[in-house]
Amino acid sequence: xxxVVDNFDAYLAGMIDTIVLTLVSFxxxxxxxxxVAGFRVSPVPPLRAAGTAYVNIVRNTxxxxxxxxxxxxxxxxxxxxxxxFWAGIIVLTTYTASFVAEAVRAGINSVAVGQAEAGRxxxxxxxxxxxxxxxxQAMRTVVQPLGSIFIALIKNSALVTIISxxxxxxxxxxxxxxxxxxxPALLGAGVAYLLLTLPSGAAVGWIEHKVAFRR
Amino acid sequence: MKKxxxxxxxxxxxxxxxGVACGDDDSPTVGGxxxxxxxxxxxxxxxxxxxxxxxxxxxxxxxxxxPGLGQKNPLTNEVEGFDVEIAKLIATGIFGGDASDxxxxxxxIETPTPVRETVIEQGxxxxxxxxxxxxxxxxxxxxxxxxxxxxxxxxxVKKDNTAITGVESLVSGVTVCSVRNSTPAGRIKERAPEAxxxxxxxxxxxxxxxxxxxxxxxxxxxxxxxxxxxADPDDLKIVGKKFSDEPYGIGLPRGDDAWRTFINDRLEExxxxxxxxxxxxxxxxxLGVPTxxxxxxxxxxxxxxxxxxxxxxxxxxxxxxxxxxxxxxx
Numbered sequence: 136x137x138x139v140v141d142n143f144d145a146y147l148a149g150m151i152d153t154i155v156l157t158l159v160s161f162x163x164x165x166x167x168x169x170x171v172a173g174f175r176v177s178p179v180p181p182l183r184a185a186g187t188a189y190v191n192i193v194r195n196t197x198x199x200x201x202x203x204x205x206x207x208x209x210x211x212x213x214x215x216x217x218x219x220f221w222a223g224i225i226v227l228t229t230y231t232a233s234f235v236a237e238a239v240r241a242g243i244n245s246v247a248v249g250q251a252e253a254g255r256x257x258x259x260x261x262x263x264x265x266x267x268x269x270x271x272q273a274m275r276t277v278v279q280p281l282g283s284i285f286i287a288l289i290k291n292s293a294l295v296t297i298i299s300x301x302x303x304x305x306x307x308x309x310x311x312x313x314x315x316x317x318x319p320a321l322l323g324a325g326v327a328y329l330l331l332t333l334p335s336g337a338a339v340g341w342i343e344h345k346v347a348f349r350r
Numbered sequence: 351m352k353k354x355x356x357x358x359x360x361x362x363x364x365x366x367x368x369g370v371a372c373g374d375d376d377s378p379t380v381g382g383x384x385x386x387x388x389x390x391x392x393x394x395x396x397x398x399x400x401x402x403x404x405x406x407x408x409x410x411x412x413x414x415x416x417p418g419l420g421q422k423n424p425l426t427n428e429v430e431g432f433d434v435e436i437a438k439l440i441a442t443g444i445f446g447g448d449a450s451d452x453x454x455x456x457x458x459i460e461t462p463t464p465v466r467e468t469v470i471e472q473g474x475x476x477x478x479x480x481x482x483x484x485x486x487x488x489x490x491x492x493x494x495x496x497x498x499x500x501x502x503x504x505x506x507v508k509k510d511n512t513a514i515t516g517v518e519s520l521v522s523g524v525t526v527c528s529v530r531n532s533t534p535a536g537r538i539k540e541r542a543p544e545a546x547x548x549x550x551x552x553x554x555x556x557x558x559x560x561x562x563x564x565x566x567x568x569x570x571x572x573x574x575x576x577x578x579x580x581a582d583p584d585d586l587k588i589v590g591k592k593f594s595d596e597p598y599g600i601g602l603p604r605g606d607d608a609w610r611t612f613i614n615d616r617l618e619e620x621x622x623x624x625x626x627x628x629x630x631x632x633x634x635x636x637l638g639v640p641t642x643x644x645x646x647x648x649x650x651x652x653x654x655x656x657x658x659x660x661x662x663x664x665x666x667x668x669x670x671x672x673x674x675x676x677x678x679x680x
Contacts, residue, residue, distance in 0.1 A: 207555060211562040296530070299548040305530075308464065312531035315487045317468070 139323035142310045149306030150327050156292040156302060157331075160227035161285055167228060168235025173265055175240050186236070194233035198294050202226050206298045223295040231288050238280040242273030275346045282339030286332050303327055390446035398609035399444055402476055407454065408444060410437040411461030411469050411478035411601075415552045417577030418634040419481055420458075429458045432573075433479040435629035436498050436600070436617075440477065443616040462551065463532040467491045470601050471657065477613070478601035481571060483533045484649070493606065493653050494599030495613035497646045498626070501571035502592030503534050506578060508560060509587045514567050516591040520545040527556035527565040534570040537594055553578070561585060571596050573634055580637035597646060605656030614648045621645040 139146065174186030193201075205226050210217055217225075246269050254264035293304035307324025311317035393399040402408050412420035412433050419431040438449040441456045461469050461480050469475045470492045481501070484494045505526075507514050520526050520542035528535040530549035538547050548565050550556055556568040557578050568575065572592060579586045602609055620626045626645050635641055 203555075207558050207562075211558075216563070297551065299527075299530075299550060305549075308531055312464075312536065315467070315490055317464075 138310060138314045138316055138319055139326075142320075142323075145306050145310060146303070146323060146327050149301065149303040149324070150331065152301045152306075153289065153292055153303040153328075153331065156223060156227065156295060156300075157285070157289050160224050160231060160292070161288055163224070163228040164231035164235050164284075164288070165281075167232035169239050169270070171232060171236035172239035172243060173262075175236065176243050176265070178261055190233045190236055193229055194237070196230075198226070198230050198291055199297060201230060202294055202297045219295075219298050219300045223292075223298060223300045227288065227292060227295070230291070231284060234284045234287075235281065238277045238284060239270075239273060241280070242275075242277035243269055245276050246272045275348065278339060278343040278346060282336065282342075285339070286335050289331050289335065290328065390444060393444075393612075394608070397612075398476070398606055399612050403444055407457055408437070408441040408477070409457050409459060409475045410434075410441075411459050411466060411475040411480055412437065413462065413480045414458075414460040415554050416481055416574050417581060418637045418639065419573060419577070420479070421577075422460075430633070432499065432630055432633040433481065433598075434458065435633055436626075437477065437479045439620050439625055439629065440479075440600070440613055440616055443612070443619070463529050466601060470603055473603070476602070480601075481574065482599055482601050483571075483596045484599035485533065488601075489604075489651075489654060491604060491657065492601050493604045493610055494601060494649075495610045496599035496617060496648055497597035498600065498617055498648075499573070499598040499630075500642070500646045501573045501596040501598055503537055503569060503594040503596060504572040504575055504592050505589040506557075506560065506568045506575040506586055507566065507589060509585055511566070511587075514589060516589060517541050517569075517593040520567065520569075524567065525565040526567045526569050527559055528569050529553055529556070532570070533596065538569055541593065557582075557586070573639060576634070576639045577637050597649070599649075603657065605653055607653060610653070611650070614650055617645075617648050 171186050171189055174182045175190070177183055177186070202223075206219075206222050210222065243265075250268055250272065251264055254268045259267070292302055295302055296305040296308070299305075303324050307321045307327075308317075310323070311320035314320060390403055393403060412429060412431075414420060414422040414429060416431060416433070420429055420433040421431050422429050435449070437458070438452060438456060441452055442449055445452065445455050459469070459475055461475065461478055463480075466478050466480060466482060467488065470478055477495075478492075482488075482494070483501075484497055488494070505514060505517065505520070513519060514524070520538070522544040523546075524542075525546040525548055526538050526542065527548045527550060528538055530551060535547060535549055538545065548556075548559070550559070553568065553570060553574055556565065556570075559565045560568050561582075568578075572588065575588050579588055600613055602613065617626075620629075621644075627641060630639075630641050
C-alpha cells in the first residue's frame with residue numbers, strides 16, 4: 136500500500152478533479168433534466184415528442200460511446216473547437232440529464248391530479264402550475280433517485296479519461312503504470328471513490344429528511 | 351402457474367443452445383490433438399511448447415490498430431502485420447509446416463498497452479507480440495524473448511508544421527498525444543515535461559486529433575508513425591529524429607526459461623533463413639519502412655525467476671525494488 140501513501144497528493148488532485156466534474160455536470164444536468172421532464176408532461180405535443188426523443192436517444196447510448204462520438208466525431212464535423220473540460224462536462228450533463236428527467240417525471244406523476252386542476256382553475260398557466268405547485272411537491276419525493284443518479288455520476292465521470300481529461304481513475308491508472316503495480320494503485324483509487332460516494336449517500340439521506348413533508 | 355408456461359420453450363431452447371455451444375467447443379480440440387502430436391517437432395514433456403502442441407493452439411496477444419504491425423483488416427477480419435507474421439513464425443516452430451497451414455492453430459487476441467502484463471500473468475495468452483518494448487520495469491512482471499525489431503520514438507506532425515523539429519521543440523504550450531500509460535507516453539513526460547501530454551486509448555485517435563487540430567504532435571515508435579504517414583502522406587509527416595531505442599520483444603510468463611530459449615532459438619532460425627526479412631518486407635516494408643540491414647541480436651538475459659504468485663501480497667515488496675532496479679540498469 137506504500138504507493139498510495141507515496142502518491143497521496145496525486146490522488147487528492149484526482150479526487151478534486153472528479154468532484155469538480157461531478158458537481159458542475161450534476162448542477163447543469165439537474166436544470167436540463169427538469170426542463171426535459173417539463174417537456175415530457177407538457178400539453179404541447181411537439182414538446183412532448185422532443186422530450187421523449189431526447190430521453191430515448193441519450194439514455195440508451197453508452198456513455199463511453201457518446202464521449203468518443205462527441206469529441207472525435209461531432210465537434211470536428213461541426214468545426215467547433217472546445218476545451219476538453221467543457222466537452223467532458225457537456226457529455227456528462229446530457230447523459231445524466233436524461234436520467235434526471237425520468238426521475239423528475241416520476242415525481243411529477245406522483246403528485247395528485249387535483250393539484251394541477253386546482254392550479255388551472257385559479258387561472259395559472261401550465262409553466263406556472265408546474266413550477267409553483269407541482270415541482271415543489273414532486274422534488275421532495277425524488278431526492279433518493281436523484282441521489283442515486285449523483286452517485287452514479289461520480290463513478291461515470293471516470294469515462295472522461297477517454298478524452299484525456301484528468302480524474303481519479305486516470306490518476307490511479309497513471310500511478311499504476313509508473314510503479315508497474317496496477318492492483319494497489321487502482322485499489323487506492325477505489326477507496327478514494329468510496330470516500331466520495333459514501334458521504335454523498337449520507338448527505339442524500341439527510342436532505343431527504345430535511346425536505347420531507349411533516350405529516 | 352399458468353402465467354409461467356411461456357417460459358418452458360425458452361428454457362428448453364437455452365439448454366439446447368448451450369449444448370450446441372459446448373459441443374462446438376469440444377470437437378475441434380479433440381481433432382486438433384491427434385493431428386498435431388503426429389506432425390510437429392517433439393518437445394520435452396511438461397514444457398510450455400509441449401503443452402501448446404497438445405492443446406493444438408498458440409494464443410497470441412497483439413494490437414489490432416497498428417498499421418503494418420498488428421491491424422485487423424475490416425474486410426477479411428484477419429489481423430495483419432509484422433507482429434502477426436512473427437507470431438505465426440513462432441507457431442510454425444511448434445506445429446511444423448508453413449504459416450499458411452496454421453489455420454485455427456493460432457489465435458489472436460487484442461491486447462492494448464495497459465493489459466499486456468496482465469494477460470500474460472493470468473495465462474489468457476501464451477505470448478504477447480504487440481509493439482512491446484523490452485524494459486526493466488516490465489521484467490519485474492514478465493519475461494521477454496527477442497528483440498525482433500529495434501524501433502525508436504519519433505514525432506509525427508501535420509505536413510505544414512515547421513515549428514516542431516525534434517523532442518526539444520516539445521515545450522510549454524505544445525500538446526503531444528500518445529497512448530495512455532505506454533512507454534512513449536512515459537518518455538514524453540520525462541524528456542518533454544513542459545509539453546502538455548494528451549493520452550488516448552489508441553494511436554488512431556491521436557492521429558485523428560492531430561488532423562482535427564486538437565493536438566500539435568503525436569509521438570511514439572517510428573514504425574507505428576510510418577504506417578499512419580504511409581496511409582495519409584498528403585497531410586502527415588514524420589520529424590525523422592529518433593530520440594530513443596525501443597527494442598520490441600515477445601512477452602511471456604516470468605521465469606519460463608525453456609519457453610524463452612525456444613522462442614529466442616526460433617527467432618535466430620528465422621533471422622538466418624530469410625523468413626524474418628520476408629515477413630518485414632510483406633508488412634512494414636509495404637508501408638515504406640526500409641528493411642533494417644540486419645535483424646537485432648537476441649538478448650538472452652538472466653530472468654529474475656518465476657513470478658511470486660499473488661500480486662497482492664507481493665505489492666509492497668516489489669514496489670520498493672522497481673525504482674532501485676530502474677536506476678541501476680537504465
